[in-house]
Amino acid sequence: MLSCHHCGFEVERKVSRLDSCQKCGYDLYVCENCRFRSTNTARECSEPRAEIVRDKTRANFCGWFQERQTRGGGAKTVASNEQDAARKALEALFKR
Secondary structure, X not given: OEEOOOOOOEEOOOOOXXXXXXXXXXXXXXXXXXXXXXXXXXXXXXXXXXXXXXXOOXXXXXXXXXXXXXXXXXXXXXXXHHHHHHHHHHHHHHOO
């Protein structure tokens, strides 16, 4: 299930390039909703063959787009949940 990157509204269907969120109107076929989105890479995309997309919040023509799956309950993605857990573990490790 995909959640809107802006408001967290859960979309229960496959999205196409022209789809927008029913709740807030933001584009859904965007890098922010893609499973390849990675803030840890220079291009902010973990798919090496994808072209660079400047605006990660606007609809684009990327052929590598795959919906980022959420665990339900809002805009938190599986990736961000894992990042939060890793961050907490590091903080606990270095805490005095």
